[in-house]
Each structure stands twice: as C-alpha cells, then as structure tokens.
Amino acid sequence: MYVNMPRPTKQSPERGDARTRLLEAARDVIRRKGFAATSVDDICQSAGVTKGAFFHHFKTKEALGVAAAKYWAETTGTLFASAPYHAPDDPLDRVLAYLDFRKAIIGGETYEYTCLVGTMTQEVHDTAPAIRDACADSILGHAATLEADIEAARAQRGVDANWTAASLARHTQAVLQGGFILAKATGDADMAREGVDHLIRYVRALFCLDDESAISTTREN
Amino acid sequence: MYVNMPRPTKQSPERGDARTRLLEAARDVIRRKGFAATSVDDICQSAGVTKGAFFHHFKTKEALGVAAAKYWAETTGTLFASAPYHAPDDPLDRVLAYLDFRKAIIGGETYEYTCLVGTMTQEVHDTAPAIRDACADSILGHAATLEADIEAARAQRGVDANWTAASLARHTQAVLQGGFILAKATGDADMAREGVDHLIRYVRALFCLDDESAISTTREN
DNA sequence: TGACATACATACAATACGGTCGGTATCTTG
DNA sequence: CAAGATACCGACCGTATTGTATGTATGTCA
Known part of the structure; x- marks a missing residue:
C-alpha cells in the first residue's frame, strides 16, 4: 500500500x-x-x-522518541494557544475555563486523550535522558503557560497564599497525569474527569469561591 | 555467585x-x-x-507481571496497615496523618518511592489485561482503605459535600501518581511532595480548616 | 539537460529476547 | 533408606528487533 x-x-x-x-x-x-x-x-x-x-x-529509535516529544509539545502548544479558554477578562475565569477545557477534551479511546510525554516519562526517565528531558520540557512548558493567569488572579483577588503560581500550575498537570493513570487502570475516562472536578473545587477554594454546587451540574460538555 | x-x-x-x-x-x-x-x-x-x-x-513474563502487582499490593498493604497514621481518634486527623505519611516516605532514588503498579499500568493497560487488572486492584484497593476515615470525617463534621468519599480517596492516589511522573521527569522528589502539599490544603479546605500556614512549616519529617 | 541531493524502498546482518528442555540437587513422605 | 516431588541450573531454539547497506526514483538547480 x-x-x-x-x-x-x-x-x-x-x-x-x-x-x-x-x-x-x-x-x-x-x-x-x-x-x-x-x-x-x-x-x-x-x-x-x-x-x-x-x-x-x-537516526535511532531514541531520536524518534525525542522528536515525538517535541512534536507533541508543538502540536499541543498550538492547540491550547488557540483554545477558547483565554477569552475571559478575569484571570481566575481563564484558569477555571482552562480546567473546564481540559475536562471537556477527555473522552473517546484512552490513546486519544492521554498524554504521550507523561507515558514516555514513566518508561524512560532512568534510561533515556534525552527523551526524558524533552518530555519534561513539554510538561513544564505547558504548565508555565498557566502561571501568568494564576499569578494575575492571585494578585487581583489579594489572596495571601503560601503557594506559588508555578507550583499550582505544576499541580494541575500532576492531577491530569494521575487521572490518566486511573483511567488506564479502569478503562474509564470518568476517572480522569473526576480528578479535574476535585482540582476545580480546590482552585475555587483557594480563591474563596465557596459555591460548590456549580461543579458538575452547570458545566456540561 | x-x-x-x-x-x-x-x-x-x-x-x-x-x-x-x-x-x-x-x-x-x-x-x-x-x-x-x-x-x-x-x-x-x-x-x-x-x-x-x-x-x-x-509461566510467562506476563505472569510475573501479575504476580509482581499482587506482591506489591500485599507488601504495601501490610506497610500501610501497620503505619502510625491510624492512631488519631479524629477521623479527619487520620486522613491528614495519612497524607503526611505519604509525603514523608517520598525520598531517595526515584525507584525507591515511586509506584510499581502505576508504572506498569501506563505501559500495559491496552496490551496485558491481566497485569492491568492486578494493578487496578492494587491502586483501588489501597484507595478503598481511606474511604471509611473520609466518610467518617464527613459525617462527623457535618460537611454537606457534593463529592463522595470514594472519589476523594481515588483523587489522593491520582495526585500521588501524577506527582511521581513530575518527579521522574525532573529527577526531583520535591515535585511529588509538592503535590501532596496541595492535596493537604485541599482536604483542609473541604473540611473548613482554614489555617493554611500549618502546611510545610509545622510538619516536618 | 546534466549533476547532485533528498526521499524513500528492500534485503540483510547482528544480536537480544522469551521460552523450552534435559538434567541435577534437595526436600518430603512413608 | 526408597521414591517421588519440588527447586533450580544452564545450554539451546526460533523469532523479533534495531540498525545497515545498497539501490532507485524524484525533486532542485546551474
């Protein structure tokens, strides 16, 4: 063929x-x-x-792994850059819209919504440093795109936090990666969505939005 | 030899x-x-x-994978069953003590503190159902040991939650698994500990313990 | 049009891998 | 101690895997 x-x-x-x-x-x-x-x-x-x-x-299979991680960073980078969650004027709304977006794109077959670089990291972190570093760049680079909105929300709302924007941004990625593992273990995408719900509730609590009933009832995809 | x-x-x-x-x-x-x-x-x-x-x-390498997952479930099961975090009378204190314990045992080389079944799940979820199921049993079985304390805390404190104890228990595991991925990507165990800090802050918020300064200053290991 | 670089295809080499097989040593049981 | 069962050893087999070597078609450019 x-x-x-x-x-x-x-x-x-x-x-x-x-x-x-x-x-x-x-x-x-x-x-x-x-x-x-x-x-x-x-x-x-x-x-x-x-x-x-x-x-x-x-040149080698490992070189493909590096290239695949970079390709992943590029393609997901443009996907998220052009996604609609940047629209709100309020930075906290942008953060929450990001999380809604992440939840919304979870669905279909496992290989369609899980993270390539998270998967590869688990396997090669100790044996293929070049691939691992490319994966780390992808994950942390994406997390970094959230920092400005988080920090702006914190400043605007006057939240006296003992956490950093960078740390919370990384945590969003950790919750997603962990959700993917549970989804793979059970074959149920809801396991990943569930984690995002907890994360949304956490972020709302950090910013003193105490309306919990807003979650998973008003937001549908 | x-x-x-x-x-x-x-x-x-x-x-x-x-x-x-x-x-x-x-x-x-x-x-x-x-x-x-x-x-x-x-x-x-x-x-x-x-x-x-x-x-x-x-019999086969796959059979070893299943046995390794079961062995992991057994050994970690006895480790956690005999761990000191069950001591407090208050169920919420037990939950928070569990999270402190999880944070405390993160350290040393990556292969010493990361999760075998989480690692295997990522790889074989679509190709070796027997291993995947054994891994799922290990992860979800461990999560289930947290449910009673979470539910007791919820009932005792009269928290009107729109989350279930089972879901929060699974979320703790997702946060840990995701933290392990970031730790592997960066080679820094603090990436995993950081996630537990956010999780502790989340649980405290869910139960309306608003003292945020308690985290990472009073609790040392 | 001719010379060269790029983009593939095909066959092959070297080896790493999962798994088998026959054999031996040790334990159990009567 | 006899006899079978269990635990383990180490050589071997067939295949799968990464990577190479060679050939060929196509595009580029003077």
Whole structure:
C-alpha cells in the first residue's frame, strides 16, 4: 500500500510527508503500547512507510522518541494557544475555563486523550535522558503557560497564599497525569474527569469561591 | 555467585526463596526501566538466579507481571496497615496523618518511592489485561482503605459535600501518581511532595480548616 | 539537460529476547 | 533408606528487533 501515492513537493527539507506520518503514528501507537513495547516496525506499518524511511528521518529509535516529544509539545502548544479558554477578562475565569477545557477534551479511546510525554516519562526517565528531558520540557512548558493567569488572579483577588503560581500550575498537570493513570487502570475516562472536578473545587477554594454546587451540574460538555 | 547459598526449607510450597527474590528484583528493576524494557534476564541477574528458576516459578513474563502487582499490593498493604497514621481518634486527623505519611516516605532514588503498579499500568493497560487488572486492584484497593476515615470525617463534621468519599480517596492516589511522573521527569522528589502539599490544603479546605500556614512549616519529617 | 541531493524502498546482518528442555540437587513422605 | 516431588541450573531454539547497506526514483538547480 501507499506505493504509488504522489509524493508531496519538498519545499521544507526537514518536514517530509513520511516524517510527519511517522511522528503521528508514533504518537498514537506509543500511547497505546508504551515506548519500549512499540517496535520500529509497528510505527512504520502504522504510518504506511518502510524502515528505510524511518531511519532516513531518525537516526535511532531514541531520536524518534525525542522528536515525538517535541512534536507533541508543538502540536499541543498550538492547540491550547488557540483554545477558547483565554477569552475571559478575569484571570481566575481563564484558569477555571482552562480546567473546564481540559475536562471537556477527555473522552473517546484512552490513546486519544492521554498524554504521550507523561507515558514516555514513566518508561524512560532512568534510561533515556534525552527523551526524558524533552518530555519534561513539554510538561513544564505547558504548565508555565498557566502561571501568568494564576499569578494575575492571585494578585487581583489579594489572596495571601503560601503557594506559588508555578507550583499550582505544576499541580494541575500532576492531577491530569494521575487521572490518566486511573483511567488506564479502569478503562474509564470518568476517572480522569473526576480528578479535574476535585482540582476545580480546590482552585475555587483557594480563591474563596465557596459555591460548590456549580461543579458538575452547570458545566456540561 | 549465590551458587552455594543454603536453600531455605520449603515449608510453604508457593513461597520459595528464588521466587521472592525474583519478585523483589522485578519490583525494583521495573520501577527503573519499565516493564517492557526489563528483560527476563535483567530480573534473573538482579535476583541472582537463572532463567530456569524464573520459568519454574512463573509461566510467562506476563505472569510475573501479575504476580509482581499482587506482591506489591500485599507488601504495601501490610506497610500501610501497620503505619502510625491510624492512631488519631479524629477521623479527619487520620486522613491528614495519612497524607503526611505519604509525603514523608517520598525520598531517595526515584525507584525507591515511586509506584510499581502505576508504572506498569501506563505501559500495559491496552496490551496485558491481566497485569492491568492486578494493578487496578492494587491502586483501588489501597484507595478503598481511606474511604471509611473520609466518610467518617464527613459525617462527623457535618460537611454537606457534593463529592463522595470514594472519589476523594481515588483523587489522593491520582495526585500521588501524577506527582511521581513530575518527579521522574525532573529527577526531583520535591515535585511529588509538592503535590501532596496541595492535596493537604485541599482536604483542609473541604473540611473548613482554614489555617493554611500549618502546611510545610509545622510538619516536618 | 546534466549533476547532485533528498526521499524513500528492500534485503540483510547482528544480536537480544522469551521460552523450552534435559538434567541435577534437595526436600518430603512413608 | 526408597521414591517421588519440588527447586533450580544452564545450554539451546526460533523469532523479533534495531540498525545497515545498497539501490532507485524524484525533486532542485546551474
């Protein structure tokens, strides 16, 4: 298959069609089976290319892992940058809208909503530093995009906190990652959504919004 | 090595010395390298036994994974059952003492404090249902040991909650699992402890203990 | 159009891996 | 002590896996 597919014109030398297909295949297959259990052949077959193409674009399997983590950071970065949760004027509303958005995009098959870099981190943190660092950049880089809104909300509301915006931002990612593990363990996406609900309740409590009934009744997706 | 070690008397047929050594080796090696990247030879070498012993005690590598998850559930079960956090008379104090305990035992090398079954779940959830189910039993079984105290605290304090004790108990595990991922990504155990601090603050808020300064200043380990 | 770089495909090499098998030592039981 | 069961050893087998070497088609550019 794919034998006589028209090859796209290569204007950008570093972004061939096969390369992107390999990265997207890696993203999905690794989220299903994990990094180590995913063979190069698996990825090639899923991408519809041969091993020659794979090793033309990536020097080693580990190099693919690094590239996949960076690709993940890029694509999710643009997804979240263009998401609607930045609209509210109130910074706290933006933070809560972010959490609603995160909850809303949880659904479908496990491999569709879980986090590639969280999965890879667990596996390679002690054996493949290059992949681990790329994963850490992705997770912490995304967390950093929340800091400004959190800090602005804290300043605006005059909350005298003994936590930092950076720490709370990281905590949101930890809750999501932990929720994904419970969802994988049970096969139930609600396990991940449940954690976001607790997180929303926590953030509201931190900012002294005591209306608990607003959660999981008014917000639907 | 280990060639002339005295073999223990086999009173319990199902608990030979090699079997236990294999399970403990698997526990530590898998926490370092992950399940798929850990070879049977790796485990045998770490345990100081041969492959013959391995396949005598475990039919397949997957069977070892299931046994390792059950062994993890057993050993951590007795650890937590005999831990001092059950002492307080007040159920909420027991819950908070549990969280302090969880925070206190985070430290040392990553493979020493992270969760075996959380790690394995991420990898095999879609490919090895038997392992996944054993991991789910371990995580949810441990969460269930918290439910009674949480529910007792809720009833005693008259908290009109729109969350369930089971859900909050699961959330504690999700926060821990997520913290482990951040700790692995950064190599910093504080990332995991930080999440527990947020969780403690959340639980205190749920039960209307508004003294935030108590955290991370009065509690040391 | 010719020369070259890029983008693949295919076959193959080296080895790592899970699992098997025959054998031996030790324990249990009568 | 006899005899079977259990525990363990270590060589071996077939396959899967990563990576390489070579060939070929296509685009680029002077």
